[in-house]
Amino acid sequence: MTLVGLVGVGRIGAFHAATLNGLPGVEVVVADAQAGRAEALAGSLGARWAPDVGALLDQELSGLVVATPTGTHAELIDRGVAADTPVFCEKPVAETSARTLEIVKSVDKNGGRVQVGFQRRFDAGYAAARAEVAGGALGRIHTLRGQTCDPAPPPPGYIASSGGIFKDCSVHDFDAIRWVTGREVVSVYATGSARGAAFFAEAGDVDTAAALLRLDDDALATVTATRYHGAGYAVTLEVQGTLGSLGAGFDGQLPLRPVGDGVGTWPKGPAHSSFMSRFHEAYVRELRAFVDFAEGRAENPCSVGDALEALYIAEACDLSRAENRPVSLAEVRA
Ligand SMILES: NC(=O)c1ccc[n+]([C@@H]2O[C@H](COP(=O)([O-])OP(=O)(O)OC[C@H]3O[C@@H](n4cnc5c(N)ncnc54)[C@H](O)[C@@H]3O)[C@@H](O)[C@H]2O)c1
Incomplete structure (x- = not known):
């Protein structure tokens, strides 16, 4: 036992x-x-x-x-x-x-x-993405798109001590991008906006954010996050390469509604409401x-070293947003 x-x-x-x-x-x-x-x-x-x-x-x-x-x-x-x-x-x-x-x-x-x-390293979709990238099925990876969307903001007290949206939410995307590609991030440009509850701006935080990452093989990644995704909890990673593309997290409960002729009906079930339902199996x-x-x-x-690398990316995004300029990871790495 x-x-x-x-x-x-x-x-x-x-x-x-x-x-x-x-x-x-x-x-x-x-x-x-x-x-x-x-x-x-x-x-x-x-x-x-x-x-x-x-x-x-x-x-x-x-x-x-x-x-x-x-x-x-x-x-x-x-x-x-x-x-x-x-x-x-x-x-x-x-x-x-x-x-x-x-x-x-x-x-x-x-x-x-x-x-x-x-x-996310234990989510079936993210794990399949990593395996396909490593196996070369997608060819040379040039673009990744990650997102973390909460349906509604957490309480003000949580935001005040959360470390900000990049450390609290996007850090999972940063870790996933490193893990899926096996590459390191070399520079970021990040921005954000706070148009929702006043407590975001009062805490120096934003409710919606975007970051553009350059990887050490010159692949590019965008990472977005929002606290106001009323359609439901949405976490995905798309990977595009010269030979193919894939998406992790596009299950029947992803709250993303295709529109237009002949696109069918989707999502198939109720939207995920939080990380607990979306990542139940992964936990x-x-x-x-x-x-x-x-x-x-x-x-x-x-490892703790992996956690440190993801945090460096989040801190580079914080600096980039604060100073409205691209930031090299070398600036925040000790
Ligand atoms: N991986 C994820 O997706 C994920 C999701 C949620 C939370 N987290 C992380 O998990 C941690 C806990 O978050 P939570 O939302 O469950 O917190 P919580 O506030 O709901 O629970 C924390 C518990 O720890 C207890 N506690 C506080 N200080 C303690 C101490 N010194 N010794 C023993 N017990 C103590 C509290 O009484 C409380 O029961 C945080 O670091 C959070 O970032 C990760």
């Missing part, structure tokens, strides 16, 4: 705990700063709980899942690594690239095993992969 500890039973943590609880050969024990929450979740799952993180780490864990707010990730990663326990940490690892770089260095120095939660595969990684049966599918 693989014993996995999970800390932070909020929105994503409660879901991860239920997933782990359902994996064959896995037992989960949960903890939360609000112990009552951990106790209640454990009760509903028929799982175990610990009164605090110390008590959780005192157990002989095969893996530790960190699903607490971002500001607490660094310390919990350190504690897991110090206990020689493989860690799965939700993204982002930290709020800034400077702090993330410190974590990358300390994980490397201490031989830590840390997987980061970029779940399950992601934690299965973590258990395999923790047990030494598989390589780390997403």
Whole structure:
């Protein structure tokens, strides 16, 4: 039996705990700063709980899942690594690239095993895109288009501490573009607009954003995001090459309505409402992969170094938007 500890039973943590609880050969024990929450979740799952993180780490864990707010990730990663326990940490690892770089260095120095939660790597469409690109089926890749659209804005308090739309939303597209192409981003030009609720501008954020990325093989990518996509939750990646093109995320619940003669009816079902429905399967595969990684049966599918690279791209976009100019990644890389 693989014993996995999970800390932070909020929105994503409660879901991860239920997933782990359902994996064959896995037992989960949960903890939360609000112990009552951990106790209640454990009760509903028929799982175990610990009164605090110390008590959780005192157990002989095969893996530790960190699903607490971002500001607490660094310390919990350190504690897991110090206990020689493989860690799965939700993204982002930290709020800034400077702090993330410190974590990358300390994980490397201490031989830590840390997987980061970029779940699109486990989505069937994104994985097929990566395989086709690597296999050469599309020829030379010249254009990519990624998007992340939320149906409605989160609460003002969330926006104020989200790090901005590029770090909060587009960072997933940045990771996916690196992962699907195997290339690095060398420069960005980014812009945005805030025409919705006043709290976006008050937080220095935008509700709609676009970024143009140049990759190190001169392929070009556009990434867009919005908090006002009333049609539903939409996340896609299109890849075009000299021999073919493909699209990930164009399932029957993508809220994109073709118009014109003879285009048929689509979407076929109700639109995805949030990341939870769109990426349900990917989250399950992601934690299965973590258990395999923790047990030494598989390589780390997403390292803290990967998280740092995606964050550098987001920070380059922030700088580009602030100064209204193209920004080289070299400017933000330490
Ligand atoms: N990969 C994704 O798509 C995705 C989606 C949602 C959230 N996230 C990330 O997951 C993390 C958690 O987000 P959420 O929305 O589930 O948060 P949340 O606020 O809903 O839940 C956080 C939980 O952690 C507990 N907590 C806070 N500090 C703690 C501490 N020091 N020790 C133990 N427990 C503590 C809180 O009591 C709460 O129960 C964030 O980093 C977020 O960015 C990732």
